[in-house]
Amino acid sequence: MKNLNICIDIDGTITSPYHYRPYLNSIYKRDLTEEDFTTVYWAELYGDTFEGMLDKLHSNYLNSYSEAHVVEGVKEVVDELYNNNNLFFVTARNSTLEDITLNWLKKQQLSHVPLYLLGTDKKLNKAKELKCDIFIEDHPMNALNLADGGIKVILIDCNYNKDIDHKNIIRVSSWKEIKDVIDKL
Numbered sequence: 001m002k003n004l005n006i007c008i009d010i011d012g013t014i015t016s017p018y019h020y021r022p023y024l025n026s027i028y029k030r031d032l033t034e035e036d037f038t039t040v041y042w043a044e045l046y047g048d049t050f051e052g053m054l055d056k057l058h059s060n061y062l063n064s065y066s067e068a069h070v071v072e073g074v075k076e077v078v079d080e081l082y083n084n085n086n087l088f089f090v091t092a093r094n095s096t097l098e099d100i101t102l103n104w105l106k107k108q109q110l111s112h113v114p115l116y117l118l119g120t121d122k123k124l125n126k127a128k129e130l131k132c133d134i135f136i137e138d139h140p141m142n143a144l145n146l147a148d149g150g151i152k153v154i155l156i157d158c159n160y161n162k163d164i165d166h167k168n169i170i171r172v173s174s175w176k177e178i179k180d181v182i183d184k185l
Helices: 023-030 048-062 076-084 095-107 124-129 140-148 174-183
Strands: 007-008 086-091 115-116 134-137 151-154 170-171
Touching: 007 140, 023 048, 076 086, 076 174, 095 115, 115 134, 124 140, 124 151, 134 140, 140 170
Parallel strands: 007 086, 007 134, 086 115, 134 151, 151 170
Antiparallel strands: none
């Protein structure tokens, strides 16, 4: 295996894709299930704008970011990959969440990986700047944009990205699969 530059999203990739569902259900007094999340545009599911949804989440449940759990296998795979590759967390979170995110990464024993908070879903430019060989992502439009830009994407399989297909996208369902894919490169 050669030394790779690997960019990793946070929300829905190292955390559960549905982590924010109970918080949003509480805010909007709904009972949506994981199966209901067939779109990444969750604000539409709750009848709000993205900005309105995010404002309500931050006003009522800012703690939701620090309460997230990493999914099975993340810590072990990230640590193994870190030994022979360059890893970067590249997230759409904005700079107002920097302290929360850094503290959470430290708590998860993942703070050794550099963090880039972009404040936007547009990740292609940062991926190119970091000379990214592989981007681990869950967001369907981000995955397509990165793949169209020539970046190999490992896509975490979720209800909201089932229709995504591209020659530069490899779909996986676990971090063990991610490690297996990267080991074969």
